[in-house]
Amino acid sequence: MRAQFRSRIRLILAGVICIAIVIVIRLYFIQIVHGEDYTQKADRQFASGGSGLFDRGSIYFRLKDGTPISAATLSTGFLVAINPQTLGDPEAAYAAITAVASSSIPYGTFIAAAAKKAQVYIEVAHHLSDENGRALAVRAIPGIQVLRERWRYYPGVSLAAHSIGTISYGSGDTLIGQTGLEEVYDGPLSRSGDALYKNFFAELFSNVGDLLVSAKDAREGEIMTTIEPEVQTRLENDIAKVSKRYLSHESGGIIMDPRTGEIIALAIYPTYDANNRQNVSASLLGNPLAEHVHEFGSIMKPITMAAGLDAGVVTAETTYNDVGCITVDTKKICNWDLKARGVVPMKQIIVQSLNLGAAWVATELGQEKFREYFTKLFGQKTGIDLPNESGALLGNLSKTQQINFDTMAYGHGIAVTPIQMIRALGALANSGTMVQPHLVSSVRLNSGIERKFDWSQTTPVFGANAVRETADMMTAVVDEKLQGGKAIISTMSVAAKTGTAQLTNEQGGYFSDRFFHSFVGFFPAYNPRFIILLYTSDPQNVTYASDTLGSTFLDLTHFLIDYYAIPPDRGFATTTPS
Amino acid sequence: MLNFAHRFRFSPLSFCSGTVAVLAVSYIGLIAVVMSYATFTVEFSQSVRNNETSVAELERQYFATMAEITKTDYVAAGYATPSIKVFVPAKSVTALR
Numbered sequence: 001m002r003a004q005f006r007s008r009i010r011l012i013l014a015g016v017i018c019i020a021i022v023i024v025i026r027l028y029f030i031q032i033v034h035g036e037d038y039t040q041k042a043d044r045q046f047a048s049g050g051s052g053l054f055d056r057g058s059i060y061f062r063l064k065d066g067t068p069i070s071a072a073t074l075s076t077g078f079l080v081a082i083n084p085q086t087l088g089d090p091e092a093a094y095a096a097i098t099a100v101a102s103s104s105i106p107y108g109t110f111i112a113a114a115a116k117k118a119q120v121y122i123e124v125a126h127h128l129s130d131e132n133g134r135a136l137a138v139r140a141i142p143g144i145q146v147l148r149e150r151w152r153y154y155p156g157v158s159l160a161a162h163s164i165g166t167i168s169y170g171s172g173d174t175l176i177g178q179t180g181l182e183e184v185y186d187g188p189l190s191r192s193g194d195a196l197y198k199n200f201f202a203e204l205f206s207n208v209g210d211l212l213v214s215a216k217d218a219r220e221g222e223i224m225t226t227i228e229p230e231v232q233t234r235l236e237n238d239i240a241k242v243s244k245r246y247l248s249h250e251s252g253g254i255i256m257d258p259r260t261g262e263i264i265a266l267a268i269y270p271t272y273d274a275n276n277r278q279n280v281s282a283s284l285l286g287n288p289l290a291e292h293v294h295e296f297g298s299i300m301k302p303i304t305m306a307a308g309l310d311a312g313v314v315t316a317e318t319t320y321n322d323v324g325c326i327t328v329d330t331k332k333i334c335n336w337d338l339k340a341r342g343v344v345p346m347k348q349i350i351v352q353s354l355n356l357g358a359a360w361v362a363t364e365l366g367q368e369k370f371r372e373y374f375t376k377l378f379g380q381k382t383g384i385d386l387p388n389e390s391g392a393l394l395g396n397l398s399k400t401q402q403i404n405f406d407t408m409a410y411g412h413g414i415a416v417t418p419i420q421m422i423r424a425l426g427a428l429a430n431s432g433t434m435v436q437p438h439l440v441s442s443v444r445l446n447s448g449i450e451r452k453f454d455w456s457q458t459t460p461v462f463g464a465n466a467v468r469e470t471a472d473m474m475t476a477v478v479d480e481k482l483q484g485g486k487a488i489i490s491t492m493s494v495a496a497k498t499g500t501a502q503l504t505n506e507q508g509g510y511f512s513d514r515f516f517h518s519f520v521g522f523f524p525a526y527n528p529r530f531i532i533l534l535y536t537s538d539p540q541n542v543t544y545a546s547d548t549l550g551s552t553f554l555d556l557t558h559f560l561i562d563y564y565a566i567p568p569d570r571g572f573a574t575t576t577p578s
Numbered sequence: 579m580l581n582f583a584h585r586f587r588f589s590p591l592s593f594c595s596g597t598v599a600v601l602a603v604s605y606i607g608l609i610a611v612v613m614s615y616a617t618f619t620v621e622f623s624q625s626v627r628n629n630e631t632s633v634a635e636l637e638r639q640y641f642a643t644m645a646e647i648t649k650t651d652y653v654a655a656g657y658a659t660p661s662i663k664v665f666v667p668a669k670s671v672t673a674l675r
Contacts (some may be wrong), residue, residue: 009595016602023606069641073634076627130628150627155637228642237648513614 010431029267040284050408051151055191058222059164059181061156061229062441063566069229071164072182072274075153078133078146080125087143087276088112096141099131101125127151136431154274160232161274161286163266163386163439174367179285181223181439183387188221188443203488207240221445226262226438234559236267238552239534243269246548248537252289254532255556258426258522261435261455263384266532288384293393294535297501297545298336299520300411301350301358302428302470307373308361310432310466316473319343320360320554329403336500350473350497351481359406370405371397376461377434378416383457384437392416397499409499412510424461425520428470429495430526432462468526475525487554491568494557495528498545503538514538517545519553523561524569528562 030038053076060068080097087093094110105113105124113122126149128136137146152167152175165180177186213462235253243251248269256264266289272280308314324340325332335341341348349357362370378392396404407413416424418435429436433457442452474495478490482496499518502510517539520532534549542548556562560566653659 005592009592012599013595016599019606020602070634070637073637074627074630075634076631130631151630153653155634156641157584157638159641203603229641230648233648237645280625384653 001091005514015146018463019123023416053148054152054175055150056167056175057191057220059185059189060222060224060513061160061232062224062226063230068224070155071160071225071227071229072152072154074150075127076148076150077130078128078137079123079149080128080133080136081121081123081145081147083120083143083145084116084122085116085120085143093141093366096136096139096300097125097144099535100136101128107432115239121145121384142194152227157275158271158273159229159236161265161271162268162285162289163227164274165320165387166274166277166285180287180386184385185223185440185443188219188445189223189412191220192216217447218445221443221451223440224258224442224444226264226441227266228264229534231560231561232265232267235265236269236271238555239267240269240271242534242539242548242552246259247351248536248540248548249538250288250292251534251536253532253552253556254289254418254430255530255532255560256422256423256426256437258429258435258528258531261426261437261441262441263421263437266439286388287386289418290384290389291417292381293390293417294516294518294537295412295415295504296421296518296535297411297499297516298355298358298407299421299425299497299499299518299533300355300414301353302474302497302520303373303377303424304358304361304365304409304460305346305350305473306428306466306470307370308365309469309485311365311369313364313369314346314361316346316469319345320357322354324356326356326359328359328406329401331403333406347473347476348465350470350577351476353498356409357417358409362409363402363404367400367402367405370408373461374408374414376459377408377427378414378420382417382419382423383420384436385439386419389419390417392420394538418533418535420532421518422520424513425522425533426531427459427461428467428474429522429531431458431464432467434459434461471525473521474521478521481552482554487550489557489561490571492523492557492561492566493525493569494521494523495525498550500543500545517542519545519549521553521557523557524566526569532556 040130040158054074056074058070058074059072061071062068080101082093090111093114094107097110103126112125113124113427116122128146128149136144154161154164156164163180165182165184166178167182168178170176170178174190177189178182182189184352222225235255237254239251242248251269253265253267254263256263268288270284272284277285283546305314309316321343322335322341324338325334327333333355336353341352341354344352344354344357346361348354349361365373371574374394374397378394381389381391383389393496396408396413404413423434423437426437436455437451438455440453441455442450444450474497475493477498478494478496479485482498497520499520501516501518502512503514503516505511516535518535520533522528532553536548539548
């Protein structure tokens with residue numbers, strides 16, 4: 001029996017040895033005999049190792065039902081490189097490359113690159129589609145390598161480009177977020193490069209701790225924004241129309257939920273193609289909504305009014321005598337049409353946009369109270385998750401001449417960013433409390449956990465009664481004044497205010513014929529779902545904001561009411577005004 | 579019992595040979611599993627990326643279609659604004675006016 005057992009063992013050993021010999025022979029053929037072929041094949045990257053490919057988390061828009069849609073993602077394809085040492089016919093190679101590549105280097109540059117015989121690797125075309133890359137690789141042209149490539153891709157092209165941001169090479173050789181959300185959330189978005197390719201067994205033997213609890217998985221993830229892509233598209237389209245029609249220097253708009261601070265859409269014109277920034281000026285890459293300050297003009301009046309009502313220095317029934325023009329501290333200030341109104345109630349200050357009325361409320365309020373309210377409203381940055389946010393220019397608040405307070409009451413001599421402005425006006429749509437505007441609601445970590453950001457910090461400014469009375473006055477603007485009263489929506493109360501400010505010149509004064517137009521509105525006026533802020537800077541051949549932005553505001557209002565199916569808050573059936 | 583002990587009498591040589599054989603087969607098997615797993619991981623991750631690219635292309639088409647719809651002038655296309663809109667009354671927390 002023992003001999004039999006021994007023979008069996010020998011048989012097994014012989015089998016093992018045979019298998020080992022077969023494997024060794026196979027490895028010899030693969031690595032030694034056909035090694036060169038496989039090297040070349042690897043060069044063509046039909047089976048990339050992958051660890052060298054660019055990787056980065058995605059940024060998502062969110063549809064109104066919560067469905068995520070990519071704002072920034074990754075695209076995979078091929079790049080083409082040449083090896084000048086083995087490139088036989090440069091002209092034929094160039095023709096083959098340009099036949100499939102949408103972007104490649106110019107002919108002269110290609111020929112010059114092909115002449116650099118000391119080099120073995122020069123990239124000549126990028127972002128080839130899978131199909132085109134494979135078609136070129138199959139031709140196996142000597143000296144041409146078709147390599148796997150992955151790059152940042154923005155499916156919306158220019159959609160919310162200023163806010164989503166850009167990536168580029170910083171001081172090192174790594175692509176990092178340079179503007180917008182790409183910059184602010186670079187930590188969760190950046191990848192160390194091997195997450196998908198790690199070898200389980202290698203990890204098991206070398207790094208058991210990381211296999212069980214990965215620090216990267218708790219840090220890296222995808223960014224979920226509050227931007228609704230359909231609303232964003234609508235806003236961008238409307239803003240572009242205004243800018244093109246009036247040849248404005250710049251136009252912008254923000255739509256925010258005043259109860260939470262979630263920004264549903266924000267647009268800037270001019271904008272740029274996020275996938276092709278070769279000819280884009282660097283000045284276009286920032287976000288003017290958070291970085292540029294403007295004197296907004298009369299949309300500041302509702303804030304002045306709410307402050308006066310909240311402080312108790314005026315009531316909705318209070319009247320004042322409007323004389324058309326007054327002189328304060330040797331400077332003359334007038335109503336927009338230079339006309340006197342006589343004795344008028346507070347509501348008319350908002351409805352007729354009376355500068356003298358706003359100045360009168362500021363005088364009644366007193367400098368100390370005025371300073372207190374405006375410092376609370378604009379004294380600090382909003383903390384929005386966009387880089388390089390600017391602060392307001394509030395120098396006039398620290399002066400003692402009354403003229404400064406009178407002009408600030410109607411939006412001159414005080415410069416704030418659009419984001420600050422919508423946050424302050426949002427208090428009128430949120431029972432007197434300012435919220436924190438933000439673009440990102442959560443990060444979906446690689447571990448599967450969705451970590452929500454805390455944006456719940458609020459700043460109470462006005463009392464609910466003062467806000468309600470101000471909303472009453474602003475509602476009358478739409479119901480009675482806008483488009484001669486035709487803008488009224490009989491099923492929805494809409495509060496709004498226009499603003500027209502003269503642009504400042506280099507001498508510190510104001511242009512008499514160049515304007516900054518703004519428009520703010522929220523609805524339903526007494527329980528708002530949305531607040532909209534629009535502006536256009538230096539529109540040509542038009543003076544008043546109601547002309548440039550009135551119809552845009554109404555278009556957006558009707559769109560949002562329909563899109564979100566906002567229930568009517570007054571009257572249930574209506575005949576649409578023609 | 580005697581018969582059983584006789585059949586499986588301990589021999590150091592047999593034991594070592596058997597152990598070597600088992601280890602060798604296990605080693606080869608482990609290599610095969612690791613290589614298969616690594617290949618599978620790479621292929622899977624590559625297919626994920628390829629799918630991601632396809633999804634991105636579909637999303638681009640979605641955005642382009644949406645932009646086209648937004649730009650459409652319905653009046654110019656021959657459609658008329660509805661003359662009457664009837665809303666379903668909803669319980670509202672707002673002050674109805």
